[in-house]
Amino acid sequence: MRKMMGVKTKEDYAIGSSSFFPCNYPFLDFSEDKGSLGFMELLGVQDYSPLLDLPLGSDMAVPQTSDLKEPPQTKKECSEVTNQQPATPNSSSISSASSEALNDEQQNRTVDQTHDEHRKTKEQLKSKKTNQKRQREPRIAFMTKSEVDHLEDGYRWRKYGQKAVKNSPFPRSYYRCTSVSCNVKKRVERSFTDPSIVVTTYEGQHTHPSPVIGRSNNFGSLMSGSGDYMSRYYQHHQQQIHVNALSSSGFFPSKNGTFPHETVLLSDNGRLQDVVPSHMFKGD
DNA sequence: CGGCTTTGACCTGCGC
DNA sequence: GCGCAGGTCAAAGCCG
Numbered sequence: 001m002r003k004m005m006g007v008k009t010k011e012d013y014a015i016g017s018s019s020f021f022p023c024n025y026p027f028l029d030f031s032e033d034k035g036s037l038g039f040m041e042l043l044g045v046q047d048y049s050p051l052l053d054l055p056l057g058s059d060m061a062v063p064q065t066s067d068l069k070e071p072p073q074t075k076k077e078c079s080e081v082t083n084q085q086p087a088t089p090n091s092s093s094i095s096s097a098s099s100e101a102l103n104d105e106q107q108n109r110t111v112d113q114t115h116d117e118h119r120k121t122k123e124q125l126k127s128k129k130t131n132q133k134r135q136r137e138p139r140i141a142f143m144t145k146s147e148v149d150h151l152e153d154g155y156r157w158r159k160y161g162q163k164a165v166k167n168s169p170f171p172r173s174y175y176r177c178t179s180v181s182c183n184v185k186k187r188v189e190r191s192f193t194d195p196s197i198v199v200t201t202y203e204g205q206h207t208h209p210s211p212v213i214g215r216s217n218n219f220g221s222l223m224s225g226s227g228d229y230m231s232r233y234y235q236h237h238q239q240q241i242h243v244n245a246l247s248s249s250g251f252f253p254s255k256n257g258t259f260p261h262e263t264v265l266l267s268d269n270g271r272l273q274d275v276v277p278s279h280m281f282k283g284d
Numbered sequence: 285c286g287g288c289t290t291t292g293a294c295c296t297g298c299g300c
Numbered sequence: 301g302c303g304c305a306g307g308t309c310a311a312a313g314c315c316g
Contacts, residue, residue, distance in 0.1 A: 159289055161308060174307070178287090187307090 141201040149173065149188050149198055155206065157186065168192035182207045 144151055150173070157175035165172045170190035177184040184204040191197040 158287080160310090162290075163306065163308095166305060172306085 138205075139201050139203045141199055143191075144198050144200065145196050146198045147196070149190065150175070151188075151198060151200060153200075155179075155184070165189060165192075170195065177206060179206070179208045 142151075150157070156178040158178045159173055160176050161174035162171050163174070168189070169192055172187055172189040175186045175188065182204075184202065184206050186203065187199075187201040189199050191199060
């Protein structure tokens with residue numbers, strides 16, 4: 001059944017170096033330019049080009065040809081990015097006090113009441129979220145030329161949703177890290193202008209080591225904090241990355257180690273279509 | 285049987 | 301206020 005619906009099997013998800021195509025895009029190639037800067041810098045944890053201070057909306061599905069267009073809502077989410085404190089997933093966004101009390105009460109209720117309470121609990125949680133202005137985690141997007149949607153990155157993910165994206169025939173999938181205390185999420189979607197490109201957007205920071213990759217290599221050992229998943233990604237796709245636009249925008253330092261091949265790294269709140277070279281979407 | 289995916293419903297934010 | 305789109309929840313079902 002699932003297979004009929006185009007659902008990928010585990011084999012499909014297997015990382016596949018073989019799944020990657022040769023790069024046909026005129027990206028810049030940093031592979032020869034090995035500097036000391038790592039992914040941490042790329043994360044923009046320090047500072048980065050204002051070009052990338054864009055809300056990462058939904059976006060990449062919307063064809064846009066404007067070059068370096070000034071975004072309308074530049075500053076709204078900017079603070080989230082520049083925040084040096086990478087949003088800690090387990091930050092007390094949801095207090096357990098009231099819900100515990102509710103659970104206590106629920107034990108003495110009828111099914112209907114319980115159902116009602118359940119709804120109330122839900123609402124309480126939502127209202128708390130609302131009160132917190134729904135802070136978003138810093139986000140980082142990878143663009144990878146790949147046939148598989150869900151690229152292996154060393155962590156285990158559970159899919160919790162899928163939505164059709166406006167202006168795109170490809171749905172967007174939502175994944176959450178399966179680790180209990182880890183609130184890292186990621187979204188996976190395909191570029192509708194170039195279906196061979198998968199855009200993976202990470203949100204948050206892993207609070208645990210990768211269950212798949214036990215050891216970190218030289219590069220990975222340099223990584224920590226918000227760059228962790230990137231290092232994992234790198235470890236898995238230890239190939240060449242080609243980056244365009246980003247470097248010219250100042251986001252990517254001009255000297256870097258090698259990157260996962262064919263992966264364009266986008267800063268969290270960067271709007272994809274503004275960052276990704278337009279020729280990329282034209283699929284020529 | 286546990287873990288995972290699917291999928292419809294629901295909620296929230298935002299623009300008009 | 302309304303409608304739309306994105307994001308999340310959770311029940312149901314599938315699979316190893």
